[in-house]
Amino acid sequence: xxxxxxxxxxxxALADGMLVPDSPKHMATEELHRALPxxxxxxxxxxxxxxxxVFSLERNPIFIYSYAYQPEENWASxxxxxxxxxxxxxxxxxxxxxxxxxxxxxxxxxxxxxxxxGRASELxxxxxxxxxxxxxxxxxxxxxxxxxxSAVNREDAPHAMKLCLLTDTHHTxxxxxxxxxxxxxxxxxxxxxxxxxxxxxxxxxxxxxRLTRKYVEDMVRDxxxxxxxxxxxxxxxxxxxxxNRRNAFSxxxxxxxxxxxxxxxxxxxxxxxxxxxxNGMLAGENREADVAEANTRLDYYIDVPEYSIRMIFLxxxxxxxxxxxxxxxxxxxxxxxxxVSSVPGTRFLIxxxxxxxxKLDYWSFHVRNGEALLDILEKCNASEDYQIVGFFYGxxxxxxxxxxxxxxxxxxxxAKLEYFTDKKPQGAVTWPxxxxxxxxxxxxxxxxxxxxxxxxxxxxxxxxxxEVSFAKKKSIYQYVSIMQRKSRTMKIWAHRGxxxxxxxxxxxxxxxxxxxxxxxxxxxxxxTRDGVPVVIHDEKIDRVSDGTGYxxxxxxxxxxxxxxxxxxxxYGKITVPTLAEVYDLIKNTDLMINLELKxxxxxxxxxEEKVLRLAEEKEMADRIIYSSFNHYSMRKIKQxxxxxxxxxLYCDGIMDIAEYAKKYGACAVHPSVxxxxxxxxxxxxxxxxxxxxxxxxxxxxSADFEWLREKGADAAxxxxxxxGE
Numbered sequence: 024x025x026x027x028x029x030x031x032x033x034x035x036a037l038a039d040g041m042l043v044p045d046s047p048k049h050m051a052t053e054e055l056h057r058a059l060p061x062x063x064x065x066x067x068x069x070x071x072x073x074x075x076x077v078f079s080l081e082r083n084p085i086f087i088y089s090y091a092y093q094p095e096e097n098w099a100s101x102x103x104x105x106x107x108x109x110x111x112x113x114x115x116x117x118x119x120x121x122x123x124x125x126x127x128x129x130x131x132x133x134x135x136x137x138x139x140x141g142r143a144s145e146l147x148x149x150x151x152x153x154x155x156x157x158x159x160x161x162x163x164x165x166x167x168x169x170x171x172x173s174a175v176n177r178e179d180a181p182h183a184m185k186l187c188l189l190t191d192t193h194h195t196x197x198x199x200x201x202x203x204x205x206x207x208x209x210x211x212x213x214x215x216x217x218x219x220x221x222x223x224x225x226x227x228x229x230x231x232x233r234l235t236r237k238y239v240e241d242m243v244r245d246x247x248x249x250x251x252x253x254x255x256x257x258x259x260x261x262x263x264x265x266x267n268r269r270n271a272f273s274x275x276x277x278x279x280x281x282x283x284x285x286x287x288x289x290x291x292x293x294x295x296x297x298x299x300x301x302n303g304m305l306a307g308e309n310r311e312a313d314v315a316e317a318n319t320r321l322d323y324y325i326d327v328p329e330y331s332i333r334m335i336f337l338x339x340x341x342x343x344x345x346x347x348x349x350x351x352x353x354x355x356x357x358x359x360x361x362x363v364s365s366v367p368g369t370r371f372l373i374x375x376x377x378x379x380x381x382k383l384d385y386w387s388f389h390v391r392n393g394e395a396l397l398d399i400l401e402k403c404n405a406s407e408d409y410q411i412v413g414f415f416y417g418x419x420x421x422x423x424x425x426x427x428x429x430x431x432x433x434x435x436x437x438a439k440l441e442y443f444t445d446k447k448p449q450g451a452v453t454w455p456x457x458x459x460x461x462x463x464x465x466x467x468x469x470x471x472x473x474x475x476x477x478x479x480x481x482x483x484x485x486x487x488x489x490e491v492s493f494a495k496k497k498s499i500y501q502y503v504s505i506m507q508r509k510s511r512t513m514k515i516w517a518h519r520g521x522x523x524x525x526x527x528x529x530x531x532x533x534x535x536x537x538x539x540x541x542x543x544x545x546x547x548x549x550x551t552r553d554g555v556p557v558v559i560h561d562e563k564i565d566r567v568s569d570g571t572g573y574x575x576x577x578x579x580x581x582x583x584x585x586x587x588x589x590x591x592x593x594y595g596k597i598t599v600p601t602l603a604e605v606y607d608l609i610k611n612t613d614l615m616i617n618l619e620l621k622x623x624x625x626x627x628x629x630x631e632e633k634v635l636r637l638a639e640e641k642e643m644a645d646r647i648i649y650s651s652f653n654h655y656s657m658r659k660i661k662q663x664x665x666x667x668x669x670x671x672l673y674c675d676g677i678m679d680i681a682e683y684a685k686k687y688g689a690c691a692v693h694p695s696v697x698x699x700x701x702x703x704x705x706x707x708x709x710x711x712x713x714x715x716x717x718x719x720x721x722x723x724x725s726a727d728f729e730w731l732r733e734k735g736a737d738a739a740x741x742x743x744x745x746x747g748e
Contacts, residue, residue, distance in 0.1 A: 024148050024149065025148075025151075026067075026144055026149070027064075027149050028052065028144050029050040029146060031050040031135055031143055032044060032050070033049060033050060033126075034046040034128075035049075035076045040105065040124060042095065048128050048129065048135060049128050050126070051126040052147075053234055055078065055124055056149070058151075059117070059120050060119055060120060061116065062117045062149070062150060063114055064114065065114045065115075065148045066112050066127070066146065066147065068142065069130070070130050070131075071130060074109040075104075075124070076101065076105050076123060077117075077122075077123050078099035078122040079119075079122075081100040083100055088441075090446050095229070096195045096226060097196045098197040099196055110128060112130075122196060160206070161202060163459065163460055164202070167461045167464075167483060172210060172213045174468075175214050175468050178481065182330070183470050183471055184330045185214065185215070185216050185469070185471075186219070186468070187468060188220050189203070189219075189222070189465075190417030190418075190438065191417050191420055192224065192226075192242070192438045194226045194242055199440045199464070203438050203464050206466075206484075210468070211250065214468070216468075217251070218252045218253070218325075218334075219246055219251055219253045220253075220415075221254075221255045221256070222256050222258070222374055222375075222415065222416065223259075225255070225258075225260075228261060228267065229266050229267045231270050232263060232272065235272075239281070254325060254336060256338065256374045257277060257283065257338050257376065258377075262342060264342045283323055284323060285325045285336070320357065322336060323335075324361050330473070332370050332471075333372075334374065335361060335371060337396075339376050339377035343593060344391065345525065346390075348384070348386070348390050348391065349389070349390045349393055350395075351391075352392065354392075355392060369408075369409055376416060376418050378418065379397050379416075381539070382448065382449070383432070385447055388745040389524070389745070401428065405495075413431045413432070413478055413491075413493055414431070415434075416433070416435075419434050419451055420447070421436055421437075421447045423452065428498050428500050431493055436465050436485070442457075454485035461484055461485070463484065463485075464483060464485070465483070465485045466483050467481060468483065476492055477492055477493070478492075478493055508540050512732065512735075513728075513732045513738060513739055514615070514737065514738040515738070515744055515748075516543040516544060516738050516739070516741070517539075517543070517544045517740075517741065518720060518740045519532060519545060519742075520532025520533040524743075526567070526587060526590060527560065528559055530600050530605065533609060537609065539744040540744065540748075541744045543616060544614055545720070548602055549562065549627065550575065550627040552576055552577055554629075555601055556603070556630075556637060559599055562574060562624050564587075564599075567587050567590075575627070583598045583599060585598070602634065602637055606637070606638075606643050615648070617670070617718065619651060620649065620650070620651040620653065620656050622651060622653050622656050626653075631660050632663065635660065635664050647667075648690070649668065650669065650693050652673065657669040657687070665688075668691070669688065669689050669690065670684075670689055670690065670691035672720075673692070673693070673694055680692055680694070685714070689715065691715060691717065692710060692716075692717055692718075693718045693740075694717070694719055696719055696720070696721070696727055707735045717737050718737055718739075721740055722740060725746055
């Protein structure tokens, strides 16, 4: 017999069996328990009634065949057995194997009091009919186990390093973790792995801390019982933030729970890496920020001297950061020092939950400092003293080998039983999966053959074996990225900057647009009361700021006092940028600028003269296209500076727009997406026939990008740069 822990304030919903909070009359088990036939439940005090919600072992396929997370990490199916009459005191006997949850209330129907709450741990007695038997290998896995062992032994080479590598287990009640770890344990018993590496997202990270901690501790114990070293790199779900931000783990909790501690000898007494200067890879000195960040860093490394290997584990997610996926500058400095402090001849294995480049991950619109990370690794790999063997990552729930770097960058599919092909990066392979077959499972044995310079990945479960060379080669990822952008037939301009991910018309939004690979930026200009051009869309500041009123009524200093960020809290307070500040930010880039004059409602005096003068002062004139809904203003721009490029903005059906634009000296027209779809009108064809470019706004849907590309539009102005790839 054991008592089940009840949590006051929760009840079990009759409709779906899920927990409902803020229920003063009830207490319920947060955890779902497993029962075998003949097991019993009994209420221990006569003042209370209890009801049992029963869940069958059947799994809802929606969680396997679509992008869906069950809110309670529960893959058992509710039997809808509860009714208002289910509460009673009669002993409950289970007839079939199932999962269950218990809910308790007072017999008199009153709210629970402190005395009731104090009894929460001893009210429900559970009598198991028998201990849940240790699971045995499923028949369909027996042959796979034998074939995996045989393949590893066959491909093994003298002094080869062997790793068991898995990722994205996303543990759930009634899930497949028990089968996965049993298979790993069976293979490990016959193969001596040098380590097991789990690349993150052990659970869905959606539950109260206590439950997530229990599941993770059980999983870690399962893997540690295999008898070989276990190393974990945290994933984005592992902070327990996912749809459950009130229960997020602290850095110290994550370090302890996921065993994020590596070789300590590398750190000085104050926790800061010593300065290194090997190969001239490092510059500068230790910074105070690095000392502070060391206390919250989830990165670590492990030395394996017998193979001259240093395994480096990089965290790649910060939910509090403006761009959640990626790496901090402090991380990069730490990584440089970890690399160059190594003994000459050291080889490196890099593990990260997320990929270093956004194009390798469907979920990342941008990976913060991803290219800077690759630059550091490429510089290291170019040295005669060191070698990068491989960069491994998960998160994509798909297989992929990226070979544009001088070393292989390898994605591993998810151990979770999951099969859907959408929401995957281009080129990635997603393997069919089915429960109670070999394809239910997915993980790799990685053999590192140092003599042949080969990585051999032997797949257990769904998928195929893979092999790739890690011999050093020329890196082309930067060249490919540049050429792909330059060869775009339809340019991508960031509407008010990367406004889908950052506060619109702000310096962070323009900076992010550049980092995401935009060809240009679109911005809006108005004048303050003291005549300074500032970048903001609305004539009033109410929508985007914590202030009210018209832009024209504020002096620049007064306007700068407001926070222009209502939509993206992670960016903190952001002030309105002047046009000069934007020019200073992007001057050293190759971004084009579509400068929209907001002078259709407020007719700012001498606005045209001011923007032309500033462009000349900042030496930006050749990179600007001026546009406005006020076409008289564009005519004035041409009169003041005939060489200036102007474009007519419009959002209604204008007849003969091409002839109109040519007549008044416009180099382009800027129609809305809707204006491109008038029946019987081919705006692009008509404009191109007269030498007029077509830049379309605001293009946010993938279908519209494809349609406009086929039509031959010259540029798409979008809130989401990544959707235009």
